[in-house]
Every structure is written in structure tokens, then in C-alpha cells.
Amino acid sequence: MKQLPSILLLTACLIPATAQDVSPELRRDISELISLYAADSFRSVSESLGKAFVPNIYHEQFRTVLLSGKPVDEPEKTDCPMATGRASVFLKQFEPRDFDCQLVLERMHFHLAETPPEDVEKSMKERINLSEKVREAYRPVLRAREKSKEDEILRGNATREGVVTLEFGVQMETEAGGDDIRSINRGTTETGVAFYTRTTRRLEWSDLPEAIRLQEDKLPKARSWTFWVPADAAAQVEEFKKKQEESEDNRRAELMQKLMGAHGGVGAVISSGKKKKAAHRRPHLPEEEPVMQKIKVWKDNPDAPVETQPDVVSDMI
Numbered sequence: 001m002k003q004l005p006s007i008l009l010l011t012a013c014l015i016p017a018t019a020q021d022v023s024p025e026l027r028r029d030i031s032e033l034i035s036l037y038a039a040d041s042f043r044s045v046s047e048s049l050g051k052a053f054v055p056n057i058y059h060e061q062f063r064t065v066l067l068s069g070k071p072v073d074e075p076e077k078t079d080c081p082m083a084t085g086r087a088s089v090f091l092k093q094f095e096p097r098d099f100d101c102q103l104v105l106e107r108m109h110f111h112l113a114e115t116p117p118e119d120v121e122k123s124m125k126e127r128i129n130l131s132e133k134v135r136e137a138y139r140p141v142l143r144a145r146e147k148s149k150e151d152e153i154l155r156g157n158a159t160r161e162g163v164v165t166l167e168f169g170v171q172m173e174t175e176a177g178g179d180d181i182r183s184i185n186r187g188t189t190e191t192g193v194a195f196y197t198r199t200t201r202r203l204e205w206s207d208l209p210e211a212i213r214l215q216e217d218k219l220p221k222a223r224s225w226t227f228w229v230p231a232d233a234a235a236q237v238e239e240f241k242k243k244q245e246e247s248e249d250n251r252r253a254e255l256m257q258k259l260m261g262a263h264g265g266v267g268a269v270i271s272s273g274k275k276k277k278a279a280h281r282r283p284h285l286p287e288e289e290p291v292m293q294k295i296k297v298w299k300d301n302p303d304a305p306v307e308t309q310p311d312v313v314s315d316m317i
Contacts, residue, residue: 021141146292187207187297188200
């Protein structure tokens, strides 16, 4: 019985981590990266304030916010806005469960106490390498969490009254009215779920994703339309268009055979032409992995102000 804890520990270690979990190594790397930038911020504030800087107040405020696990919306109302603001940035870049707060604080103090490196260029390169290492390992984790939340929203919508599921997995909800969707001029776009930027701007029919525009005949008159466009909708559209093109090619080939007769030479020319066309077709290569979009559109005053509400910092990892 004395060996039971060891056996349980070994069993736990053998259980594979899910795509939404960070590895122990990544957790340490994130903690180290935060501690380095936290120490930099401390030095920067100290130098800018000079004798007015009170280290204990900065440390305590930074520690309190970081341990709370929640970003502060109005840092100017706290005892030390600069410390609050910096801690809030970290909590927006990384989920609290993905780093060790105590380790961050310990390593931050260590970096503040250590002697400045003689080789500054080498030290900077090491920091950049660590940042890139974290970025490469952390993005898949965030995307897996994003995908999970997207799927949860789409499943919930499918059971909600008033939401209609269209082709390509697009979901639609309308507000009663008599406007034609081609007359829209305003829209609110939310890109992503876990980490997104919401933008209200001038938006026209041609600006909507092709997954919506291809279904114009299924979009009723309304006051407003809200769409949920799955991350894979664009890929489904490409597959649909490819099948349409192949079907059209086959129809033309059959028509040519009927007009010209079943001659091998003609068939070879047609086949050769199709191969040549396929060779010049450029594949669909998205620059980055797509995410779900929530888009609401309506007809409004086109001169109304544009509004952007970012939910994360611009340099989000």
C-alpha cells in the first residue's frame, strides 16, 4: 500500500494531455518570459519616476493583480496604475492557468537583483528565442480552446429557436423587418471567440463572406441579419465550387462528344485541355488558420461613426 501514491503518480503521467493543455515545459517558459518582461517594466518605471518611485507599492500592486487572475478595466483607479496595467496585459496575453504566478514573482525578483549581462546582444537574442519558442508552442493551445468554444456556440445555436442553419454550416438569425439584404451599409464583425476584436463599420453586400453571398436566395427580408460563419466555411465553399467546376467540365465534354462524335482525337484534346487548366489552378492557401466569425448587418446611416472595441492587446501571442 505504501507504493500506491507512486503508482498513481506514474499513471497520471501516462495520461496524454489534451490539445488545450500546456506542457510543464511550456508553463515554465511562459512564466520565465513574463518574469523577464515584468522586470523590464519595473526598471523602466523606476527610471522614469526617479525618486518618486516607490518599489514596494509597485510590487504589491503587480502581485495582487497577477494573483487575482483577472485584468483590471480601470487601472487608473488603483494604487499603482502602471503596475496594474502591466499585470493586466499579461493576463490578457496568457490565461492564468498557463503560468505559475509564484514562479513569475520569484524570477522577477531574481532578474531585478542579477548583474546586467556583459553581452547585451547575446542576452537579447536569448530572450527573442524564448519568445518565439513560447509563441510557436502556445498558438496551437489557444486555437484548440478557440475551436472548442466555437463548436459550443454552434451547437447551442442549433437548438435555439429563431436560428436557421444554411449551407456551409452558416447559421442565421433575423430581426423582423422589410429591408433587402443587398441594401445593407453597416455591420458588426466579431472575429473569434476566446480572443477577438469587435468592429462596427461601413459594410456592404460585397464585403460579406462568400459562404453567405452564395446563398442570397435563402436570405429573407428583415431589419437585421446575424450570421455565424464557421471556421471551415471557406474551405467548404472552395470544395463546392470545385465540384461545380468539375460538373461543368464534364457537361461540356459530354456535349462536345455528342456534337463531334465519339472520336479518340477529340477526346484526347478535351482531356489534354482539362489537364492544362488544372495545372494552372492556384490552390487556396490561407495565410493563417481561420476562426469563426459572427457578423451582424443592417441598413443604417452610413455616416455613423466607426467603432472598434479590441478585447486583447494588439501584440497578442
